[in-house]
Amino acid sequence: MANVAEALAEILDPAHVLTGGAINEDYAHDEALTASPTTPAVVVRPSSTDEVASVLRLANELGVPVTARGSGTGLCGAAIPRPDAIVMSFERMRAVKEIDADNQVAVVEPGVTLDQLDEALAPEGFVYPVYPGENSATIGGNVATNAGGMRAVKYGVTRHRVLGLEATLPTGEVIRTGGKFVKATTGYDLTQLIIGSEGTLAIVTEATLKLEHRPEHSATVLAPFATLDEVTAAIPEIIASGVDPTILEYVDTMGMAATTESEGLDLGIPAEITETALAYLLVLLEGHRAERVEEDVNALGELLSELGALDLYVLPPQAATKLFVARERAFWVAKANGADDIIDVVVPRASIPEYLRTVSDVAARHGAFVAGAGHAGDGNVHLAVFQPDVDERQKVMHEVLAAGMALGGTISAEHGIGSEKLPYYLELEDPTKLALMRRIKAAFDPYGILNPGTLLG
Numbered sequence: 372m373a374n375v376a377e378a379l380a381e382i383l384d385p386a387h388v389l390t391g392g393a394i395n396e397d398y399a400h401d402e403a404l405t406a407s408p409t410t411p412a413v414v415v416r417p418s419s420t421d422e423v424a425s426v427l428r429l430a431n432e433l434g435v436p437v438t439a440r441g442s443g444t445g446l447c448g449a450a451i452p453r454p455d456a457i458v459m460s461f462e463r464m465r466a467v468k469e470i471d472a473d474n475q476v477a478v479v480e481p482g483v484t485l486d487q488l489d490e491a492l493a494p495e496g497f498v499y500p501v502y503p504g505e506n507s508a509t510i511g512g513n514v515a516t517n518a519g520g521m522r523a524v525k526y527g528v529t530r531h532r533v534l535g536l537e538a539t540l541p542t543g544e545v546i547r548t549g550g551k552f553v554k555a556t557t558g559y560d561l562t563q564l565i566i567g568s569e570g571t572l573a574i575v576t577e578a579t580l581k582l583e584h585r586p587e588h589s590a591t592v593l594a595p596f597a598t599l600d601e602v603t604a605a606i607p608e609i610i611a612s613g614v615d616p617t618i619l620e621y622v623d624t625m626g627m628a629a630t631t632e633s634e635g636l637d638l639g640i641p642a643e644i645t646e647t648a649l650a651y652l653l654v655l656l657e658g659h660r661a662e663r664v665e666e667d668v669n670a671l672g673e674l675l676s677e678l679g680a681l682d683l684y685v686l687p688p689q690a691a692t693k694l695f696v697a698r699e700r701a702f703w704v705a706k707a708n709g710a711d712d713i714i715d716v717v718v719p720r721a722s723i724p725e726y727l728r729t730v731s732d733v734a735a736r737h738g739a740f741v742a743g744a745g746h747a748g749d750g751n752v753h754l755a756v757f758q759p760d761v762d763e764r765q766k767v768m769h770e771v772l773a774a775g776m777a778l779g780g781t782i783s784a785e786h787g788i789g790s791e792k793l794p795y796y797l798e799l800e801d802p803t804k805l806a807l808m809r810r811i812k813a814a815f816d817p818y819g820i821l822n823p824g825t826l827l828g
Contacts, residue, residue: 372412372455375435379415379457382425387416387463397443398458399451402702403791404712406448411438411458418463420537420545420576427574427820428543430457436823437541439570441509442484445516446702446713447789449569449825459574461511467491468577474551476534477580481511488580497582500526503785504699514575517567519785521618521655521698524610524748526583528785530566537577538565541816551579564811569787570822572815586657588664589617591691592671593638594680595648599623600724602650605678606747607721609654612674614667618655619748620698621723626744627651633704634697638690644681652680652747653694701744705755711764712756716775717784720750729774730754737763741771751784773799788826797828 373390380388389398390413399408412435417423430437438452440460452458461482469478472495479488485506488499503518512518514536519528526532535549538561548562549555565573596602602621609616622630624645631638654671658664672683686694697704705713718726723745734741739758745751754771758764772782772795782788788796797805809827812819 375429375433375457376413378429379413379426382429383415383417383422387418389414389416398440398460401443401445401448401450403446403448403451403789404706404710405791406451409451409454411452411456412454414458414460416460416463420539423459423574423576424539424543424545426457426459427539427541430820431541431543431818434818434820436820437574438822439511439515439574441482441512441515442507444505444508445512445789446786447783448791449516449787449789449822450512451790453824461509464576470495470497471551472497475582476551477582479510479578479580481509481514481575481578483510484508485510485513492582493585496585498585499532499580500583501529501532502699504702510578510580511575514566514578515568515570516787517785519746519749519751521620521695521746523746523751524619525615525617530563532581533562533566533578534581535579536562536565536575538573538575540573541818541820545576546573549579553581567787569789569826571812571826572821574821584659586617587659588661589655589657589688590664590668591686591694592654592656592668592675593684593686593694594652594654594675595640595644595682596650596652596680597647599650599727601679602652602747603721603723605652605675605680608674608678609671610748612670614656614671616654616748617657618653618695619746620653620744621747622651622653622698622744623742624649624651625742626701629704629708629742630694630697630701633700633707634693636690636693636697638684638686638694640682640684648681653698655691655695698744701753705742708755709757710755711758712768713786714754714756714768714771715751715784715786716754716772716780716782717749717751718775718778718780720747722778722780723747723750723752726752726775726778726780730771733767733770733774737767739763739767741767746784749784750780769795769798790824793824793826793828
């Protein structure tokens with residue numbers, strides 16, 4: 372690997388080829404709870420697509436694995452390299468190259484963070500509406516994992532917002548997919564194939580993103596319910612009502628207690644309600660006209676009352692902001708409270724109560740505690756698993772993931788597979804589909820240098 376580092380130093384500025392003690396420990400891990408940090412052999416920090424292509428060309432020729440890295444905020448081990456690998460960090464490719472108001476798109480490099488992009492878009496009156504819960508995350512990482520978040524019920528996930536990509540293949544060849552348009556029927560959709568591939572097919576060096584006009588007015592409604600079944604029954608009614616919520620979340624009573632406690636947040640809910648409620652529905656309404664938002668709040672209030680809400684609270688803006696921030700940081704709350712693993716299964720939204728009953732049964736049989744919340748509007752269930760015994764925890768994970776698939780769902784809605792969900796994925800997924808995906812992987816990456824150990828093993 373010393374020879375590899377020397378060769379890389381001929382391609383890049385040697386100051387951006389790191390080895391040995393110069394490699395910061397941050398490059399060795401992401402935020403997966405169950406993975407062990409691994410220091411790579413070399414870290415490179417390219418500044419252009421040409422440099423990315425040159426590094427990949429060399430790695431491909433020598434058979435050296437390469438793991439792309441954004442901010443390292445992933446939750447499934449997909450950014451953890453092998454010890455003989457090159458980590459390609461995109462901290463020097465952070466340009467917002469274009470904000471095209473006429474076509475309502477932004478063109479950005481992969482190292483651009485969500486915070487940085489939002490700061491650039493705000494003065495132009497636009498927003499990139501994918502908020503996966505960690506705004507220090509990069510666009511490149513979001514593309515790799517098909518990141519989602521609370522606003523997916525209205526705006527979709529990353530794959531619904533990415534119109535085109537520039538991507539570099541392991542051979543060093545650079546391709547462009549899609550563009551500043553919203554539809555095409557020309558050949559295979561390589562944009563969508565690369566999105567969510569967790570850095571195993573190609574390295575993204577530029578993304579063209581679909582923007583929305585930034586809403587000027589908003590209101591947040593919190594509705595406690597006596598049962599989760601009532602919450603779930605309310606969801607299709609809300610969506611069909613025409614109020615078009617930006618966020619539609621459920622939080623169980625334990626999750627709400629942990630969320631408010633972590634932020635020191637008092638929502639003013641009387642004790643008789645908190646003692647009765649088993650679940651809460653959290654709804655954000657946004658719009659460009661204050662009177663329309665007010666009309667929607669009134670309509671939503673009437674509907675929720677008819678659907679059995681114990682009460683209704685329109686939260687003050689400051690409290691609402693704190694609550695959403697706390698919800699977005701639910702992983703950190705779970706981590707701080709000693710969670711041993713996390714799950715982000717997605718099921719048909721009407722199946723959430725049945726799924727959670729199964730989860731409760733599984734947890735009881737294996738002496739585990741499982742707490743959760745989720746994006747109720749799209750069926751994404753987030754669970755924190757507390758069971759320190761590794762064998763018992765693996766049984767819980769397997770059964771809980773299998774239960775989601777049995778209801779027509781999938782193992783991961785937005786975190787990805789990475790290395791940490793890989794054993795479950797390989798065991799539970801259709802073997803024919805896995806074989807097809809391996810053939811696709813081989814077509815893109817015949818020598819298997821891109822992020823080995825992730826997604827397909």
